[in-house]
Amino acid sequence: MKEQEVSGTGHDGVASRRLSTKETAERLGVKPETVYAYVSRGQLSSRRAPGGRGSTFDAAEVDALARRSGRREPSAATGDLVFRTGITLIDGDRYYFRGVDATELARRYAYEEVAEWLWTGVLRPGIRFTAPAEALAAARRAVGALPAHSGPTDRLRVAVVAAATADPLRFDLSRESVLASARNLIPTLVRALPPAPGAASADDGKGRTSGAEPGLARRLWPRLTARPADEPSLVVLDTALALLIDHDLAASTLAARVAASAHAHPYAVVSAGLGVLEGPLHGAASGLAHRMLTEVLERGSAVPVVADHLRAGRGVPGLGHRLYASEDPRARALFALLADVPRAAPALAAARDVVATAARHTPLHANVDLALAVLSVSSGMAAEAGETVFAVSRTAGWIAHALEEYAERPLRIRPTGQYSGPRPPQPLPSAGERAAPGGD
Structure with missing residues (x-):
């Protein structure tokens, strides 16, 4: 029999809502057994439900424990999905990558260094990502075959698919294999993009020529504009790349996590993110x-x-x-x-x-x-340049979330649909006949 929700009186004398064990576990994002472990450790108090059918818990006390443990309650009113993540925290008007102020990281470190921090929690100063020759050649051929009017996200999506075909180990979802694919994919995406119209050439990305010169930003710049790069502008571009790596569970990141939950390989995860990013309310x-x-x-x-x-x-x-x-x-x-x-x-x-x-x-x-x-x-860039910057940058964030999701129970992201169509049984339709309207 289901446990019953009851009301009680809190420590301040005000009536407070009581939660069943199941509700408490859902609010905390844990198993029911863990709820009782909290009780045994003195972190949570319980009371027998009327009639002795299970235990009840004070909602305010549960919420306080959720805040202390960094867990968030799913909103039943909005249907929001809530995931525990150790990647990005947005708190007040600041945001943090693995607990470190993201704007400070972006000011002090290049994009690749911030990406490594997001993926591994280890800072590796001076790291630069390189594109494998075979993957780059495949991506460039695919991008080159697109119509001239194709947009940057079209090119990036095609480049991801082409790069995947050149990686025979893409189905290896071990952490090190996924990281290796990510370090190869990001520069491949950048270098597969054609030079901006009027640009003399595009740097092939041999890395920095001086200690202050950003790596990936330097490779990306001539794909965005024909104007020569100056150091202050490169710093802005590199900082933008680092700032945009992740922003909690944005729509594209949720799509990426759904793909990763199905154990799609990292290239497919990035493809899922790019598909959502192209919407005018997100990356565009x-x-x-x-x-x-x-x-x-x-x-x-x-x-x-x-x-x-x-x-x-x-x-x-x-x-x-x-x-x-x-x-x-x-x-x-x-x-x-x-x-x-x-x-x-x-x-x-x-x-x-x-x-x-x-x-x-x-x-x-x-x-x-x-x-x-x-x-x-x-900088004389096209209107779509910001979308390109966003997509290239956020690729690292999608990989970070994929790494987390690969460690979770597969296919756990499975919402339940609320059917609103005509109630069965309905007669077989005849040719040209429209379905009956739904109940909602």
Whole structure:
């Protein structure tokens, strides 16, 4: 028989909700046996349910234990999925990679170094990833066969599939094999992209030529713009890559974890992430901000541009983030670096104008898409450049989550559908007949 939920009185004399053992285990994300282990260790108190049918637990006490143990309660109202992860914590208006401030990591270390930290928890200064010749050749052939109008995410998706075919060990899901594939895949993706129109050539990525020169950012730069790279701009690009590696369970990361739960190989995991990333509400959002900033610069003021967005009932691109009450910390870090890039001054001023103008209507702060747009506009990049930066960077995050998911019970991510179609039995349909409407 199911345990019954009851009410009781808390320590402050206020009536509090009592949870069954099952509910308590679900809220803590543990097995029922672990709940009783908490009781035996004095971490949780229990009370016999009326009639002696099982135990009940104070909801407030359970929530306090969940906070102390770093566990979060799934929201029954929104249907949110909750996963325990040791990769990224978003707390207040800051975020952390394995407990270390992510913006500080990105300021001090190159993208590959931050990726290694995210994957292994070990900092390896100076590490650089290299693309295997066979995988790179396959990826370039596949990308080269695409129509000229193909977008950057199209090219990256094709490059991932081609690189997978060149890796006979891709089905080996051991930690070291997955890490080896990841270190090979990321530079392969970058070097498979064609040079930007008008670029003299694209660096083949032999690594740094000086101690201050970013590795992957240097290889990526000529794929984004024909303008020569200057050191301050390369620092901004490399920092953006490091900042964007992961951001908890964004939509693309959830897709990647679902693929990993089915024990898809790491290339398939990245493909799943790229498929979701292409949506305009996720990785492609910086392109909308790019176009807006370009219009602000052309019209000389943010006022008419913001007004047009509001009049059309559209949100203003590059503003607001559901996880931050104030300015996105990633945007703050990039704006500080962009201030040291002389040619970014007009676009940076335009971005500030957008924020100030929109604030008259609603108090929204800048997010990372607006900062990426400042970089792309000021560097002569295409509107899709921010999407490319996002996709290349987030590949490392998807791999980090795949590594966690491979260690979990396979196929554990299996939501239950709530059927709302016509109730059976229904008669067999005749040709051209439409199905009956659902019950909801």
